[in-house]
Amino acid sequence: MRSISIFGATGSIGESAFDLLMGSGGPEAWRTVALTGGRNVARLAEMARALRAEIAVIADEALLPDLRAALAGTGTEAAAGTQAIAEAADRAADWSLSAIVGAAGLAPGLRVVERGGTLALANKESLVAAGRLLMGTAQRTGATILPVDSEHSAVFQCLEGGKLEGVELVTLTASGGAFRDWPLERLPHATVAEASSHPNWAMGQRITIDSASMFNKALEVIEAHEFFGLPGERIEVLVHPESIVHALVSYIDGGTLAHLGPPDMRHAIGHALHWPRREKLPLARLNLAAQGSLTFRAPCETRWPALALARQVIAQGGAAGAVLNAAKEQALDDFIAGRIRFTDMAGAVAHALDLAAGRPGFGASPDSLEAVLDWDAQARRDAAAWQTAAA
Numbered sequence: 001m002r003s004i005s006i007f008g009a010t011g012s013i014g015e016s017a018f019d020l021l022m023g024s025g026g027p028e029a030w031r032t033v034a035l036t037g038g039r040n041v042a043r044l045a046e047m048a049r050a051l052r053a054e055i056a057v058i059a060d061e062a063l064l065p066d067l068r069a070a071l072a073g074t075g076t077e078a079a080a081g082t083q084a085i086a087e088a089a090d091r092a093a094d095w096s097l098s099a100i101v102g103a104a105g106l107a108p109g110l111r112v113v114e115r116g117g118t119l120a121l122a123n124k125e126s127l128v129a130a131g132r133l134l135m136g137t138a139q140r141t142g143a144t145i146l147p148v149d150s151e152h153s154a155v156f157q158c159l160e161g162g163k164l165e166g167v168e169l170v171t172l173t174a175s176g177g178a179f180r181d182w183p184l185e186r187l188p189h190a191t192v193a194e195a196s197s198h199p200n201w202a203m204g205q206r207i208t209i210d211s212a213s214m215f216n217k218a219l220e221v222i223e224a225h226e227f228f229g230l231p232g233e234r235i236e237v238l239v240h241p242e243s244i245v246h247a248l249v250s251y252i253d254g255g256t257l258a259h260l261g262p263p264d265m266r267h268a269i270g271h272a273l274h275w276p277r278r279e280k281l282p283l284a285r286l287n288l289a290a291q292g293s294l295t296f297r298a299p300c301e302t303r304w305p306a307l308a309l310a311r312q313v314i315a316q317g318g319a320a321g322a323v324l325n326a327a328k329e330q331a332l333d334d335f336i337a338g339r340i341r342f343t344d345m346a347g348a349v350a351h352a353l354d355l356a357a358g359r360p361g362f363g364a365s366p367d368s369l370e371a372v373l374d375w376d377a378q379a380r381r382d383a384a385a386w387q388t389a390a391a
């Protein structure tokens with residue numbers, strides 16, 4: 001029986017993974033080692049009961065008594081705190097899903113890779129903030145990292161497992177998010193509610209807003225650079241409002257392979273869960289006759305300044321990814337809290353990158369979790385202070 005752990009079980013990706021596991025035998029077919037959540041004790045306990053998890057961990061330490069009470073009599077151990085989440089990653093599981101949102105996902109993912117495990121990676125922030133560290137550690141320990149982000153899973157599938165021979169260009173598609181067709185002058189007035197609605201995918205609020213600002217695609221360009229080892233100029237973004245084609249791989253002989261599927265993350269998660277085999281998944285099949293047409297257009301860099309920031313970060317290397325990721329997280333917090341406007345987020349991130357570039361050590365890739373977190377903390381402070389600096 002294969003064993004699994006899910007970090008971020010109570011989120012959108014975690015729920016999709018849970019659905020796949022329950023639909024393919026549940027606890028009779030899978031041994032669940034660890035499930036973690038941030039604050040949603042009730043759902044975490046429900047999932048732990050259903051999958052008979054060995055341990056359930058909640059990030060918020062104040063919620064430990066609630067989790068203990070919810071798991072009483074089940075045999076599932078209860079724990080709390082970020083350290084407990086990282087320690088849960090040390091427990092041997094054949095397959096671990098990294099589905100915590102934000103830089104908080106880096107520590108447990110890195111622990112899985114340090115013990116040479118298999119990490120199915122939805123948490124793109126890990127690769128953006130610490131690509132060299134994560135990929136270098138995997139190389140050293142023999143760990144396997146499998147992409148779960150839909151575009152990267154699509155590229156991986158087109159590459160038949162990651163072979164780069166003869167590849168000229170990788171194209172990541174982007175829906176364009178909530179404001180794809182808004183007049184530019186309306187963007188500064190976009191509300192959090194408006195930005196929190198995605199045209200095609202049902203996802204957590206943070207990645208949904210990142211889709212609207214195109215920061216999601218900016219992260220994904222860096223993620224592709226780190227994961228596949230391709231230079232930035234060979235990674236392109238193409239706006240595709242239908243989100244049916246997830247990525248394309250173009251070869252030096254002029255041929256292009258595309259990966260298509262309905263916008264449902266259970267495909268990419270299921271692919272990583274069963275890799276290197278393919279298993280039948282209970283998902284809707286594509287009906288291109290009903291779809292009728294697929295459309296594409298080049299991204300407008302005036303509407304989406306985040307894309308140029310991604311190019312800048314790849315060119316800078318070193319700590320730039322950690323800075324961009326953290327500054328973006330801070331700017332997103334500030335937008336959600338009403339402290340800055342939607343269109344201010346790119347300015348705050350650019351400001352943090354400018355300041356970081358003048359600091360000693362910026363040109364070197366952070367070589368430990370602590371080093372990543374130092375750049376992360378400073379970038380959050382810089383992004384938060386952007387408004388004052390800009391005034």
Ligand SMILES: NC(=O)C1=CN([C@@H]2O[C@H](COP(=O)(O)OP(=O)(O)OC[C@H]3O[C@@H](n4cnc5c(N)ncnc54)[C@H](OP(=O)(O)O)[C@@H]3O)[C@@H](O)[C@H]2O)C=CC1
Pocket residue numbers: 007008009010011012013014036037038039040041059085098099100101102104105122123124125148149150201202203204205206207265
């Ligand atoms: N949703 C999607 O379709 C896709 C998501 N991704 C990536 O997958 C990751 C998860 O996204 P998504 O599922 O949408 O996010 P959600 O916001 O839906 O879920 C996030 C998960 O992380 C937990 N969490 C939040 N903060 C912390 C913290 N500080 N420490 C520990 N756990 C925490 C949440 O717990 P709780 O809810 O209990 O508070 C929840 O389990 C992100 O990196 C995203 O970019 C990539 C491609 C597609």
Ligand SMILES: CC(=O)[C@@H](O)[C@H](O)COP(=O)(O)O
Pocket residue numbers: 149150151173174175176177201207210211212216217265
């Ligand atoms: C499902 C997934 O992988 C998301 O990252 C998705 O790509 C978001 O849609 P956008 O194309 O709007 O960024």
Ligand SMILES: [Mn+2]
Pocket residue numbers: 149150151220
């Ligand atoms: Mn994606």
